[in-house]
Amino acid sequence: MEFQYNVFMIKLHVIKIIREELFTMKMSKLFVQTMREYPSDAEVISHKMLGRAGFIKKLSPGIYTYMPLMWRVLKKIENIVREEMDRAGAQELLMPFVQPKELWEESGRWEVYGKELMRLKDRHDRDMCLGPTHEEIITAVARDGLKSYKQLPVNLYQIQSKFRDEIRPRYGLLRGREFIMKDAYSFDLDEAGLDKEYENMAKAYKKIFERCGLETKMVQSDSGAIGGSVSHEFMVITDTDAGENDVFYCNSCDYSANSNHAISNLPEAVVDGREYFSETKILDTPNTHSIEELSKFLNIPDTLILKTLVYIIDKKPVLALIRADKAIEETKLMNAAGGIDIRIASSAEIAELMSEKGFDAVPGFIGPKGMNGIQIIADETVRDLKNFVVGINQTDKHLAGANLSDLGIENIKYADIRLVQRGELCPQCGKPLYVTKGIEVGNIFKLGTKYSKPMNAVYTDINGKTHPYVMGCYGIGISRTAAAAVEAHYDEHGIKWPIAIAPYHVVIVPVNINDELQMEVADKMYKNLQSAGIEVVLDDRNERAGVKFKDADLIGFPFRVTVGKTINEGFVEYKVRETGEQGKYTPEEATKKLIEKIKAVK
């Protein structure tokens, strides 16, 4: 017993020493290589900054090594996420990254997911894939373990690398192929339970991004390939061009939505052409290939024209009709058609479609007439059109004074497939909508029974009857959040990490390491800060001050302490990266100030 006790004490002692060593970081030993120039392949701020400051190293397009500084940032974000998810009642687990085809066939997504799903074969020639998201796996895990209503609700999450084989990865960590994600899945008895958990997660997310030092907007969005009904995205609003999403929002009420989901009220417009056309007749409209040319030629507002677009949705042609002054939102159209893949038809495909239907019209004169057998989806704006102008599949001709009833269309499906545009009105309060760019750092979905039903994932209720779980899923892009933080916090000198996710809190820069007093003071501060739990780097390199300052700014330490000549009067210099605030303090004052500021954030 005594012997063991002693061994234990020795171990503790050793561990303590190791831990102290772990917190020690001298710049001369830190594995980071800053560069004088931005990487040539970087376009957006975060990619440029993270590359130049030595945070990431590209291995292949969209695939990066997270260097030690980056990894510290990512771990900090992960830990904030963990703390808030745990606090919200979720439980962490870890699922496999490589997954068998079978589960994906159960959900039907093996066929549906497309090329983004990275497929591979194992040595036995079995089909496998790299996990782009984990609904299938978690649902299979849940159905084996969650049998009774007594066990629900449950929320399970993991933090893990994901792989999505993007067509065109770009923007560094913002759109990588391999990236780190937190994904959570909730299982409830019913819709009411899901609604409650959805709110719970929304609240947790808000807290998470706040703690990361990021301002986010929660916006309504399309639910995409993951499916389900209701979903929201958390957007970091940015003035850089890295934002890949357009976000519409209202300043008068709380409405905000991704452009793929946004709706709006339209201002008044001329939608009845009776003043222009007293009868229905075919007009010669030579060379009017665009809406602009056509409305000019006929001298009518473009709101009196019905625009017909040909899309290829899941390999089949679909006609989309919309009032000509408005544009199609492809995601909405794809959803309305029940498809999973959409693109505009090529002119060759249009020609093929025309000849198939016995027409000979070029783009600019296409219309729904005589296109029976082809799926036709009309935007809601089409309902109000009267006595309008429309293509009738004859080159250089349009039908004027037309009404849909004249066209002999058998099947037409109405849906909102319109892209909201600047200047349109808030659907909730009628005030003008604004638009901005956003980086999606998190999302929450109500999945309902989309996965539990086909995968037969059910629980038994109090009466012995079985029901599929009502599910939700909740993602946060960990690596993307880090990149978004850079997009939101930088200047011409480099990154300005928010304190909570900075790789280290403080850098201490002795100006001249050959000056004994400077080194002594720097070293003492370094040790004092460390023992107070502050993460600090001592820049002990034999470099000129300029080099150290440039690196400190580029890397983005939130605080810098410079120990230079003023130490002879007893002062060190203190500088805040984010605000530029600076001042002279005694080493003791500076140490105290730093500890106070940093502890306040923790």
Next chain:
RNA sequence: CGGGAUGUGGCGCAGCUUGGUAGCGCACCUCGCUUGGGACGAGGGGGUCGCACGUUCAAAUCGUGUCAUCCCGACCA
């Protein structure tokens, strides 16, 4: 999928037209000097010039093919 461009040391690039010992800046190593915003001098290490085949006495350079990377576009009639 279509178009354009580029592959030369860790990073950024020149050399290619007109074939003949592979170069520059940064970074790295040594010495000296310097030490408050990316100093300076001297010396040094590191590259199968993406890969394959071909032409040639000789290929980074010319030809063919291939692979990779980057950018743009993918028709809003």
